[in-house]
Amino acid sequence: MSIIASRLSRIKPSPTNSLTGQVAELKAQGRDIIGLGAGEPDFDTPDHIKQAAITALQEGETKYTPIPGTMALRQAICDKFKRENKLDFTPDQIQVCCGGKQVIFNAFMASLDPDDEVIIPTPYWVSYPDMVALAEGTPVFVNGAERNGFKITSDQLEAAITPKTKWFMLNSPSNPTGGAYTHDELKSLTDVLLRNPHVWLLSDDIYEHIVYNDFKFFTPLQIEPLLKDRSLTLNGHSKGYAMTGWRVGYGAGPLELIKAMNVVQSQSTTHTSSISQSAAIAALNGPQEFLADWVETFKERRDLVISMLNQTTGISCRTPEGAFYVYPSCAGAIGKTTPNGMKIKDDTDFVSYLLDAEGVAVVQGAAFGLSPYFRISYAEATELLRDACERIQRACAALT
Ligand SMILES: Cc1ncc(COP(=O)(O)O)c(C=O)c1O
Numbered sequence: 001m002s003i004i005a006s007r008l009s010r011i012k013p014s015p016t017n018s019l020t021g022q023v024a025e026l027k028a029q030g031r032d033i034i035g036l037g038a039g040e041p042d043f044d045t046p047d048h049i050k051q052a053a054i055t056a057l058q059e060g061e062t063k064y065t066p067i068p069g070t071m072a073l074r075q076a077i078c079d080k081f082k083r084e085n086k087l088d089f090t091p092d093q094i095q096v097c098c099g100g101k102q103v104i105f106n107a108f109m110a111s112l113d114p115d116d117e118v119i120i121p122t123p124y125w126v127s128y129p130d131m132v133a134l135a136e137g138t139p140v141f142v143n144g145a146e147r148n149g150f151k152i153t154s155d156q157l158e159a160a161i162t163p164k165t166k167w168f169m170l171n172s173p174s175n176p177t178g179g180a181y182t183h184d185e186l187k188s189l190t191d192v193l194l195r196n197p198h199v200w201l202l203s204d205d206i207y208e209h210i211v212y213n214d215f216k217f218f219t220p221l222q223i224e225p226l227l228k229d230r231s232l233t234l235n236g237h238s239k240g241y242a243m244t245g246w247r248v249g250y251g252a253g254p255l256e257l258i259k260a261m262n263v264v265q266s267q268s269t270t271h272t273s274s275i276s277q278s279a280a281i282a283a284l285n286g287p288q289e290f291l292a293d294w295v296e297t298f299k300e301r302r303d304l305v306i307s308m309l310n311q312t313t314g315i316s317c318r319t320p321e322g323a324f325y326v327y328p329s330c331a332g333a334i335g336k337t338t339p340n341g342m343k344i345k346d347d348t349d350f351v352s353y354l355l356d357a358e359g360v361a362v363v364q365g366a367a368f369g370l371s372p373y374f375r376i377s378y379a380e381a382t383e384l385l386r387d388a389c390e391r392i393q394r395a396c397a398a399l400t
Contacts, residue, residue, distance in 0.1 A: 011130040015367040023361045033359045034380075034388040039175055041242040041324065041379045045279075046290055049241065052282030053275045061274050067266045068258065069096025069250070073277045076284040077250050080235075084208075085219050087233070089252045095261050096280070098272045100206050100236035100249030101127060102265075107202060107232055107251065108135035108167075110260035116166040121152045123327065123368035125175045125204070137166070141369060146318065150177040150327065150370070154188035161196050168193065170220065171204040173211060176368045176375040177327040178302075178320025180211060183218050190224035201231040206249070209240035209291050211322035212299045229254050239324075240291065241283040246276040298324050301378045301385055308389035309376075313396045324379040327365070331372050336399035344399070347372040357398070358391035 016037055023035035068074065074091035081087040097103045104127070112118070112135040120128050121144045129139040142160045144150040157168065170189070173180040181189070193199055203220050211217050221231050236249030251261065265271065302319070305326055309317040314332030330350045337343050338353050347364040351374050354360045365373030378385055 007134065007136075010133040014126055014130075016126055016363055019361055019363055026355075026359075026361075031359060033355075033361055034384055034391070035361045036376045036378070036380060036385075036388055037361045037363050039239075039325070039377050039379070040244045041239060041294070042381060043242040043294055045242050045246070046283075046286075048286050049243070049279045049283045052286075053279040056275050056278030061278055063274065065271050065274050065277060067262050067271055068092075068094060069271060070274075070277050070281075073281050073284075076281045077252070080284050081233075081252060085222050085233075087219070087221055087252070093255055093258055094250055094252050095258050095265065096248065096250045096272060096277065097265065098247040098249070098269050099238060099244075100204065100234050101131075102269065103232075103234045103236075103249050103251040103261075104128070104131050104202070104204070105134075106261040106264045106268075107253075107257070108132060108137060109264045110257065111200070112137035112166060115164060117162060117164045118167045118169060119157065119160050119165060119199075120169050120369075121171075123150060123174075123176050123365065123370035123373070124169075125171060126367050128169055128171075129369070138164075140165070143370070144177070144179070146329065149318065149320075150174065150179040151181055151185060152189075154192050157189055157192045158195075161192070161199060163198070165196070165199050167200050167202050169202045169204065171206075173207040173217075173320070173322030174325075175207065175323055176325050176363070176365075178323040178325045180207075180215060180217065180321035180323075183216065183223060186218055186220050186223050190220050190227060193227055193230075194224065197230075199230070201227055202234065203231065204234045206234065206236050206239050207323040208235060210295055210298060210324060212295065212302065213321075215321045217322070232257060237280050237283055242294075243276075243279070243283065246279060247272050248276050248280040297382075298379070301380075301382055302326065304382065305376060305378045305385055305389060308386070308393065312389075312393045314399065315392070315396060324377060326376050326378065327368075327373050328376070329373050330365075333396060333399055334372050339398050347374055350374065354392060354395050358395045360388050360391045360395075 019037035074094040114136045118132045132139045232253035237243040317328035351364045365371045
């Protein structure tokens with residue numbers, strides 16, 4: 001009998017986290033590698049947030065907190081929803097977790113029975129299908145075509161709904177494409193949900209603050225308040241406040257669901273670190289001005305990367321509305337041969353070639369459920385991005 005549970009056979013390790021490990025290993029071996037695989041801002045956590053953590057330590061905030069998070073943090077989250085999204089939540093409708101990832105994990109563990117279906121638009125964040133599978137649900141994929149900005153339409157959503165559908169997952173702006181839904185696009189999707197009252201909505205808003213050129217972010221509940229009794233709105237500190245390592249994410253939803261998620265959390269992580277929770281309050285209640293500067297820097301990087309990719313043989317790349325990713329097509333490289341005589345059959349071969357030939361680490365579209373593409377995270381120094389794009393240009397020019 002194997003020591004490994006059969007449920008593990010349904011899932012695989014996160015390909016993006018694995019790539020980060022591989023890049024670190026190659027660098028340790030002395031190879032000149034540019035890693036553009038990690039979904040992590042290169043900015044440092046702002047000082048006032050760090051100071052709040054230091055004060056929390058000095059003041060002895062080092063004990064267990066309530067399972068769903070401290071009352072002060074949950075109140076700060078309610079204030080954030082009111083201020084930024086015009087949504088009314090009470091602290092008992094909030095759960096704070098070890099990152100947004102755990103919000104999804106808790107929600108699925110608390111709500112999915114075997115064979116319940118979860119609709120996931122492709123390309124998707126790598127963890128969604130595996131978290132559904134771990135909770136014994138069934139992911140149902142809906143193809144977000146490139147010509148529609150990698151977004152799905154209301155007709156596609158309607159067609160994917162069955163009596164077994166429990167959740168519809170929406171992530172806007174999106175990891176991996178950076179695509180974001182407009183007000184009207186969201187309205188057409190929420191209209192479908194209104195017509196299907198058994199379907200719940202999980203809106204992953206983690207890239208809310210990273211949008212460009214006056215694009216206006218909306219969370220679906222703002223557009224359709226009638227969905228409030230069957231929506232879980234996810235957000236967190238990792239991306240907007242450059243706090244990936246602090247592990248703070250949160251979900252807001254109906255009391256019945258949050259209570260069930262609290263049970264899951266009480267038997268797993270208990271809560272995220274008390275120090276991180278104090279820092280998270282400072283992030284939400286403190287100055288927000290630095291965000292505009294970060295977004296401006298991200299935008300310059302996005303524009304640089306897109307312009308260089310679109311001058312690359314065999315590559316084409318649309319301009320996304322938000323997040324810090326681009327999702328270029330490598331269709332023009334498929335079928336070609338590398339200088340070492342390897343035939344590039346798919347995007348997985350293509351990204352291995354970039355790593356071997358030029359030391360650029362990016363993630364194949366297959367990991368996100370849509371090929372032939374690859375994802376570049378441009379949350380890196382501008383000079384490094386320029387160097388990486390020159391390397392990609394060189395690698396593509398060498399294909400025959
Ligand atoms: C779409 C999306 N949702 C959720 C998360 C979870 O982030 P964290 O667990 O760091 O809050 C990520 C991280 O990459 C993401 O890209």
